[in-house]
Amino acid sequence: MEVDFYKFDGAGNDFVVIDNRQDDCQLTEQQVALLCHRRFGIGADGLMTLDPGGDGYDFEMHYYNSDGRLGSMCGNGGRCIAAFAHVLGLGNHLHFKGYDGLHEAEIVMWNPEQRVGIVRLQMRSVATDEVKRVLDGWFLDTGSPHYVQRVNDLEHYDVVGEGRRLRNLVEYFPEGTNVDFIEDQSDGRLAVRTYERGVEDETWACGTGVTACAIVTGNHDIVAHGGDFKVTFEATGHSYEKVCLIGPVSLNFTGKWTFSAV
Numbered sequence: 340m341e342v343d344f345y346k347f348d349g350a351g352n353d354f355v356v357i358d359n360r361q362d363d364c365q366l367t368e369q370q371v372a373l374l375c376h377r378r379f380g381i382g383a384d385g386l387m388t389l390d391p392g393g394d395g396y397d398f399e400m401h402y403y404n405s406d407g408r409l410g411s412m413c414g415n416g417g418r419c420i421a422a423f424a425h426v427l428g429l430g431n432h433l434h435f436k437g438y439d440g441l442h443e444a445e446i447v448m449w450n451p452e453q454r455v456g457i458v459r460l461q462m463r464s465v466a467t468d469e470v471k472r473v474l475d476g477w478f479l480d481t482g483s484p485h486y487v488q489r490v491n492d493l494e495h496y497d498v499v500g501e502g503r504r505l506r507n508l509v510e511y512f513p514e515g516t517n518v519d520f521i522e523d524q525s526d527g528r529l530a531v532r533t534y535e536r537g538v539e540d541e542t543w544a545c546g547t548g549v550t551a552c553a554i555v556t557g558n559h560d561i562v563a564h565g566g567d568f569k570v571t572f573e574a575t576g577h578s579y580e581k582v583c584l585i586g587p588v589s590l591n592f593t594g595k596w597t598f599s600a601v
Contacts, residue, residue, distance in 0.1 A: 340598045342366075344374070345423060346381060346591040349415030349458075351543025351565020353591070355381050356423050359388040360398070370598060372407035381596065384535070384542050385413060387420050389427075392436075397429050399436040404537025412439040412482030414546015414584050418458040422588045425449055425456075439463050439482040447585070454590035462550050462582040467574075470555060473511055477555040481582075484516045485551035493522035493530050498541045502534020519548045521556065528567075529558040544568075546584050554579050 342364060345356045355374050357364055366374075366386075375383045383405060390399040400420050404410040421433045421444035431446045442461055449456035463482050470479045476488030486505055490496050502518040509515075518534040531552050533545035543565030553559055553570035561568040572582040 342374075342596045342598070343593070344381065344596055345426075345593050346383070347419035347423060347588060348565070348591060349419045349544065349546065349588050350563055350568065350586050352415040352545060353383045353543075354413075354416055354419050355383045355386040356420060357386070357388045358423075358427060359390050359401075362391060364388060366403075368407035370407075371403045372405065373598075374596060375403075375405035375407070381594075384538050385410065385416060387413075387416050389420055389423060396434045396436045396441055398424060398433075400438075402438065404535075406537055406539070408537060410438070410483075410537050412437050412463070412547060414460060414462060414482065414548075414550055415544055415586070416546070417442055417444065418460045418546065418584065418586060419588050421458050421460065422446065422449065422456055422590065426590065437482070456588050457585065458588050459583050459585045460546070462547070462584055464578050464580050464582060465554060466578045467576070474505075477551075478512070478516065479551055479554065481547045481550040481554070483547040484512065484514070485519055485548050486512065486516045487519045487521060487548075487552050487555050490520045490522060493520055493532055496520055496532065498532045498534055502541065503539070506534060506536050517545060517548055519545070519552050521552050523558075524562065527558075528560040528562045529553070529556055530562050532564065544586075546586070549586075550582060550584050554582070 386403045392398045433444045445459045447457040533548040544563035568586040
């Protein structure tokens with residue numbers, strides 16, 4: 340079987356993306372994991388398929404973690420697949436269905452020669468009572484579950500070791516969780532580093548994580564290892580509404596992958 344693929348990244352959070360509007364690409368868990376493998380495959384934090392749309396939306400997004408398993412909502416993935424839809428000719432304003440419901444995305448800028456751009460993605464609203472104090476931080480769901488904790492000396496912090504420990508505290512997080520470590524910067528921005536479940540490692544950026552960190556701190560200017568983000572929202576007292584994640588995307592390369600016959 341031969342698969343045409345596109346390789347995108349959103350601030351270093353990278354994905355294999357496949358046009359599946361004809362619904363003719365059905366990958367197994369093992370095949371997804373192989374494509375995402377950084378030594379034996381293309382290499383990515385996850386894989387997405389752009390599937391046929393429906394009433395009121397242009398397409399459906401299916402996101403798979405690098406372990407091959409179907410994942411929850413991915414913010415950077417949502418921004419990248421919106422850019423992909425734009426490249427496919429679906430327009431500048433997109434409506435699509437994700438794991439957590441319908442999303443709207445806007446291509447703020449796209450340079451077709453350099454294949455880079457800025458994408459704004461509307462995220463799910465979060466009720467204030469969904470933001471829970473847990474351990475030394477906060478737990479909330481912004482499309483994917485996140486535990487957010489302040490730390491000192493974030494640059495040298497053991498994100499992988501401590502992130503893995505917290506991610507697997509089943510007494511607090513029965514289904515596991517992504518873990519975000521944060522620290523205020525001298526320029527007023529909030530620095531974020533994230534350990535992602537499914538990837539089981541630190542990623543260069545996490546869209547739902549950046550969103551979660553902005554909500555619990557009220558800081559709209561976020562810096563991740565792979566790039567800068569702006570997160571906007573309206574706090575009504577009962578919920579966080581009109582939540583938008585804004586950041587960079589890049590189309591790195593395209594290609595074909597042929598699976599060996601077994």
